[in-house]
Amino acid sequence: MSSDSNRPGQSASSLDEIRAARLQKVDDLKQLGLNPFAYRWDVTANTADLQATYADLAAGEEVEVEVALAGRIVARRVFGKLAFFSLQDESGLIQLYLEKATIQEHMAATDENAFEHLKQLTDVGDILGVRGTIKRTEKGELSVKVQEYAMLTKALLPLPDKWHGLTDVAKRYRQRYLDLIVNPTARDTFRKRALITTGIRRYLEDRGFLEIETPVLQSEAGGAEARPFTTYHNTLEMDLYLRIATELHLKRLVVGGFERVFEIGRIFRNEGVSTRHNPEFTSVEFYQAYADYYDFMDLTEDLVATLAKDVLGTLKITYQGIDIDLTPPWTRVTMHDLVREHTGLDFHQFSTLEAAKAAVQDLKLHGVEDCDSVGKLLNEVFEQKIETTLIQPTFLIDHPVEISPLSKPHRSKPGVVERFELFVAGREIANGFSELTDPIDQRHRFELQAARKAAGDLEATGVDEDFLTALEHGMPPTCGEGIGIDRLVMLLTDSPSIRDVIAFPLLKPERED
RNA sequence: GGGUCGCUAGCUCAGCGGUAGAGCACUCGGCUUUUAACCGAUUGGUCCUGGGUUCGAAUCCCAGGCGACCCA
Numbered sequence: 001m002s003s004d005s006n007r008p009g010q011s012a013s014s015l016d017e018i019r020a021a022r023l024q025k026v027d028d029l030k031q032l033g034l035n036p037f038a039y040r041w042d043v044t045a046n047t048a049d050l051q052a053t054y055a056d057l058a059a060g061e062e063v064e065v066e067v068a069l070a071g072r073i074v075a076r077r078v079f080g081k082l083a084f085f086s087l088q089d090e091s092g093l094i095q096l097y098l099e100k101a102t103i104q105e106h107m108a109a110t111d112e113n114a115f116e117h118l119k120q121l122t123d124v125g126d127i128l129g130v131r132g133t134i135k136r137t138e139k140g141e142l143s144v145k146v147q148e149y150a151m152l153t154k155a156l157l158p159l160p161d162k163w164h165g166l167t168d169v170a171k172r173y174r175q176r177y178l179d180l181i182v183n184p185t186a187r188d189t190f191r192k193r194a195l196i197t198t199g200i201r202r203y204l205e206d207r208g209f210l211e212i213e214t215p216v217l218q219s220e221a222g223g224a225e226a227r228p229f230t231t232y233h234n235t236l237e238m239d240l241y242l243r244i245a246t247e248l249h250l251k252r253l254v255v256g257g258f259e260r261v262f263e264i265g266r267i268f269r270n271e272g273v274s275t276r277h278n279p280e281f282t283s284v285e286f287y288q289a290y291a292d293y294y295d296f297m298d299l300t301e302d303l304v305a306t307l308a309k310d311v312l313g314t315l316k317i318t319y320q321g322i323d324i325d326l327t328p329p330w331t332r333v334t335m336h337d338l339v340r341e342h343t344g345l346d347f348h349q350f351s352t353l354e355a356a357k358a359a360v361q362d363l364k365l366h367g368v369e370d371c372d373s374v375g376k377l378l379n380e381v382f383e384q385k386i387e388t389t390l391i392q393p394t395f396l397i398d399h400p401v402e403i404s405p406l407s408k409p410h411r412s413k414p415g416v417v418e419r420f421e422l423f424v425a426g427r428e429i430a431n432g433f434s435e436l437t438d439p440i441d442q443r444h445r446f447e448l449q450a451a452r453k454a455a456g457d458l459e460a461t462g463v464d465e466d467f468l469t470a471l472e473h474g475m476p477p478t479c480g481e482g483i484g485i486d487r488l489v490m491l492l493t494d495s496p497s498i499r500d501v502i503a504f505p506l507l508k509p510e511r512e513d
Numbered sequence: 514g515g516g517u518c519g520c521u522a523g524c525u526c527a528g529c530g531g532u533a534g535a536g537c538a539c540u541c542g543g544c545u546u547u548u549a550a551c552c553g554a555u556u557g558g559u560c561c562u563g564g565g566u567u568c569g570a571a572u573c574c575c576a577g578g579c580g581a582c583c584c585a
Contacts, residue, residue, distance in 0.1 A: 162524085164524065
């Protein structure tokens, strides 16, 4: 533990006084022969189960059943010979009914002043173990009538305000443990995140998908358009990149004969931070041989609906005040049709980039000059004018080939690929396509990327010769998809910021001075 | 990258040129039915940092730090 001056945002003296008072209590406990940092406690119950089991117990009634539980004191209401604490464990809250006569009777052998010591030596924030019976108080609060207690961990620092809680968002992220202690919705979000992640894993495994881990450190970062983080391997004397997608390695596994593979894993992109972007985030990518993008749109509908039902119990959700119905099937619309509906512009009719640029002038788009193809311009129109309007779940399909370097050409429509992106609440949640299996075409697409990279495009990737060699050995027709788990969790937990669903989001360190 | 807003006690906030405040928490005293307990008393501050203006700066100005939101 560093000195107090290292603790950010906390000026010294007052906090030091609180801390000093608690350190004195640590000493007092030791003087009494009690360990303020105990080793264990036999726990036989949790608060949520007790609340459920005794939900019908009438006010004033007691049950002579012994329970033992442990948790953090989050509130104290102390009288002369009676006290009420609120004890919080992972499952919830319960009141402790702490009566002097009862406690001193049961603890006489170990501490004849146990009740006085309880009043003097415990604080909000301490971890307490208790044993006792069940009683619903005359005012109707289900309680554990404590016979014995033990300090399990003495907290030296105070918790945030019991009523206002912790609202400073920077502090919530920097000291997430405080957020978790005082904000039940934060706990609930991470619980749901875990259910969603395991739900995805179970769903895929139930359908024969095998989870295989692929490298994070790569000599060529591919599979997406994004700036990678760069690192260096000392003994190999080479630059390495943190992966920006799991795509190209999972597809190598399909070449190798695994017909259904997936990976849930951390992805790293060296890009801006916002309410929708964290430099490291979690995706699930999955690949199924002999399937196409129609199969995966069906699968995606079923997967997301299954998760919503299992985790939330409903397909009708609310995101930031907007009602969203996840009931399949979802709208499927081509990018060309959607742009035509919104702008009246039919991008099939533009034979040259110049003609397309002239046509979009009235839309006042940003970055038109950087667009080097009609397909890219079409995508810009979508992203800048339409994306945020796709509130109900919508599959945007059949993207231009120029923005889809790993997708198989559409079987009947020239210039577009068999690709879909899922949008909900105005945000991209998933991206999938019939995988390009033609190594000649794939080499051509890579070379176009490499040319852009050579021209200074930091998001363009180079030619991955190793992957091309794999493709030349033959990859079966395959569909692949990636889902942004963070954004899916945001959607299903009604979280406005990606930082609300990442336990420890990236933050700039606070300045030391 | 641009703009707007914020940063004052452990927490939540007020104060906006003239002695740094409130509620809760903490400390002490009282209290056997509280649940934001109550009653009484006492504490607690590098007003984010550094410059500047001024007789005087938490307050006005400049620069920086961190954050939030919006735009790109």
